[in-house]
Amino acid sequence: MILKIDMTSDIPIYQQIRNQIVFGVAKGNIKAGDSLPTVRQLANDIGVNPMTVNKAYALLKEEGIILIDRRHGAKISNLGMKGNAFDPDFDQRAELLIAEARMKGASRQDVKMHILNLIDSVYE
Amino acid sequence: MLQSLLLILWLVFGIMAVSGLFYKNHYDNQVLGVTLSPEHAQFPEVEEIVKRFQKACYAVLLLSIGLSLLMLVQMFGAYAEFYMVVLVMVNFFANWFIIHRYQQKLLALKKEKAWTYPRKRVVAVDLNVAKEKGRSSFSAVWSWLFLGLSFGPAVFLMLYPESQAFYPIGFSLIGPLCQLGPIYLYYQMRTRHTPALSDNTEINKACARTEERVNTMAATLSALALLTFWILLNISIVYLKNGLAVALAAFILVVALLIIANWQQGKIRAVENRFFGAISAGGGDIFETGSTWKWGCYYNPSDYRIIVPKRMASMGWTLNIGRPAGKAIGLGMLVSLLVLTGIIGAVLYGGSKDYRITANGPAIMIDAAMYDLTLEKDQVVSVSTIDDIPAGIRTNGYGGVNKSFGHFAIDGYGKCMLYVYNQVDKYIVLQLAGNDPGYVIVNDKSPEKTEQLYQTIRQWLDE
Numbered sequence: 001m002i003l004k005i006d007m008t009s010d011i012p013i014y015q016q017i018r019n020q021i022v023f024g025v026a027k028g029n030i031k032a033g034d035s036l037p038t039v040r041q042l043a044n045d046i047g048v049n050p051m052t053v054n055k056a057y058a059l060l061k062e063e064g065i066i067l068i069d070r071r072h073g074a075k076i077s078n079l080g081m082k083g084n085a086f087d088p089d090f091d092q093r094a095e096l097l098i099a100e101a102r103m104k105g106a107s108r109q110d111v112k113m114h115i116l117n118l119i120d121s122v123y124e
Numbered sequence: 125m126l127q128s129l130l131l132i133l134w135l136v137f138g139i140m141a142v143s144g145l146f147y148k149n150h151y152d153n154q155v156l157g158v159t160l161s162p163e164h165a166q167f168p169e170v171e172e173i174v175k176r177f178q179k180a181c182y183a184v185l186l187l188s189i190g191l192s193l194l195m196l197v198q199m200f201g202a203y204a205e206f207y208m209v210v211l212v213m214v215n216f217f218a219n220w221f222i223i224h225r226y227q228q229k230l231l232a233l234k235k236e237k238a239w240t241y242p243r244k245r246v247v248a249v250d251l252n253v254a255k256e257k258g259r260s261s262f263s264a265v266w267s268w269l270f271l272g273l274s275f276g277p278a279v280f281l282m283l284y285p286e287s288q289a290f291y292p293i294g295f296s297l298i299g300p301l302c303q304l305g306p307i308y309l310y311y312q313m314r315t316r317h318t319p320a321l322s323d324n325t326e327i328n329k330a331c332a333r334t335e336e337r338v339n340t341m342a343a344t345l346s347a348l349a350l351l352t353f354w355i356l357l358n359i360s361i362v363y364l365k366n367g368l369a370v371a372l373a374a375f376i377l378v379v380a381l382l383i384i385a386n387w388q389q390g391k392i393r394a395v396e397n398r399f400f401g402a403i404s405a406g407g408g409d410i411f412e413t414g415s416t417w418k419w420g421c422y423y424n425p426s427d428y429r430i431i432v433p434k435r436m437a438s439m440g441w442t443l444n445i446g447r448p449a450g451k452a453i454g455l456g457m458l459v460s461l462l463v464l465t466g467i468i469g470a471v472l473y474g475g476s477k478d479y480r481i482t483a484n485g486p487a488i489m490i491d492a493a494m495y496d497l498t499l500e501k502d503q504v505v506s507v508s509t510i511d512d513i514p515a516g517i518r519t520n521g522y523g524g525v526n527k528s529f530g531h532f533a534i535d536g537y538g539k540c541m542l543y544v545y546n547q548v549d550k551y552i553v554l555q556l557a558g559n560d561p562g563y564v565i566v567n568d569k570s571p572e573k574t575e576q577l578y579q580t581i582r583q584w585l586d587e
Binding site for chain 1: 243244245246247248249250251252253254255257258315316317318320323325328424432
């Protein structure tokens with residue numbers, strides 16, 4: 001799996017790492033049990049401070065997407081693939097995005113089409 | 125001495141010319157620090173600018189060498205060290221000027237042709253490649269072994285303490301300290317980012333493995349070159365006692381480092397072309413580097429690295445002045461540079477200032493920059509003249525083309541203080557009661573004036 005980190009983006013680098021690993025797991029590019037590089041290896045390869053990668057891994061661990069083992073490093077966990085997909089947080093975030101689209105003048109039909117395209121890109 | 129200075133000058137001019145000529149190569153999607161895709165870099169207009177830049181580099185080199193030969197003329201030779209510093213400054217400025225001028229030409233052409241590249245800097249990392257980092261590198265044992273061997277001169281001084289008379293043990297630790305540089309470089313090279321341009325992870329892995337091997341080997345060879353220089357330098361100080369041999373050792377180091385850098389650069393280019401072919405030729409992960417460079421320094425507050433590769437990675441490392449720590453280190457380096465300039469200024473001042481030797485009651489005072497000396501009458505055992513000073517070595521002092529003063533170790537005399545004009549073949553030797561220093565050797569600007577000074581000292585002693 002290839003991570004593409006935009007060094008000039010306003011989105012924090014740790015957030016970009018976390019988001020792309022979530023995308024990778026969702027699309028099946030990395031599967032439960034697959035190991036991740038160590039914090040130092042990944043930080044050196046991206047060219048960032050190890051604390052940045054550490055923060056991303058801590059976030060992923062908190063969300064149950066990865067497991068961190070002292071001996072074997074970080075691994076993708078299947079815990080993140082279980083649980084309630086549509087929790088109140090999901091609804092709140094999705095609702096907010098739809099509200100923002102409507103505020104900018106998108107019609108109901110436009111929003112539906114756009115979301116369907118996004119769904120296709122994730123479930124391809 | 126003058127020949128050694130000339131050799132050092134030519135070495136500096138050569139390094140500057142070769143650095144400029146390296147800079148013109150298309151590497152890391154840049155030519156002369158201007159972002160250009162491989163396709164655009166092959167345009168005839170670009171090639172013409174590069175060709176003219178190359179000619180300008182050679183012209184500056186030849187002109188600098190020609191001007192340096194003026195040091196052989198008596199009028200310039202009298203101020204050889206000062207003239208040398210001026211020439212080096214002029215050469216630096218000329219090289220900077222031609223790089224800047226041709227950079228502007230390339231930027232104008234880029235604007236005219238409307239060649240634009242993404243301003244976003246996206247780093248692509250293959251997770252499977254990152255996991256393998258450090259597994260294909262050339263063994264680190266060699267770099268550590270070279271560090272161990274660089275302690276050789278220190279061990280020699282401990283085994284033969286008499287050598288410490290002219291070679292302080294502290295100096296012998298400079299080598300190991302410098303040898304830590306290539307070790308740092310080795311670990312930087314081992315974890316260096318490798319492009320992940322292919323969707324096929326196996327191709328990315330194969331490229332990363334080869335690049336890691338090449339980069340770590342280049343760092344190890346640099347360590348070997350530095351160790352060779354250090355050993356040759358010590359041999360020339362301890363056994364040969366010849367300034368030319370020291371300059372030759374420096375020449376070998378510089379040439380070796382340039383060959384290694386050229387080899388590493390060419391090899392990495394070939395590896396990327398072999399594995400990524402068309403993707404690499406199309407610019408790969410090209411982005412506009414101009415956006416991250418300010419006042420000739422790397423400036424990227426969102427990049428957490430403090431030490432980053434230069435625009436041409438193989439040219440070394442630079443600071444990210446966009447980060448607070450980078451700013452602090454940069455400021456520290458600037459202050460150090462100013463202090464160093466001050467020291468060089470003081471040395472040059474010392475080199476141009478005449479000695480003043482005055483008898484004042486029971487004491488004789490020698491006024492020389494940084495190495496003033498006062499001798500009491502009862503300290504002086506005898507005074508005599510000689511026509512030649514035996515071979516020796518400067519331990520802490522100034523050794524220029526025209527003057528030598530400070531602490532020296534002279535064969536047959538031991539520890540001496542010298543205040544002499546090198547071109548005058550007549551010296552006054554004052555033997556002292558102690559042995560640190562055991563002798564003070566002085567003279568004046570001509571044999572006649574030296575004779576007068578000798579009579580003055582004799583008279584002072586007899587009073």
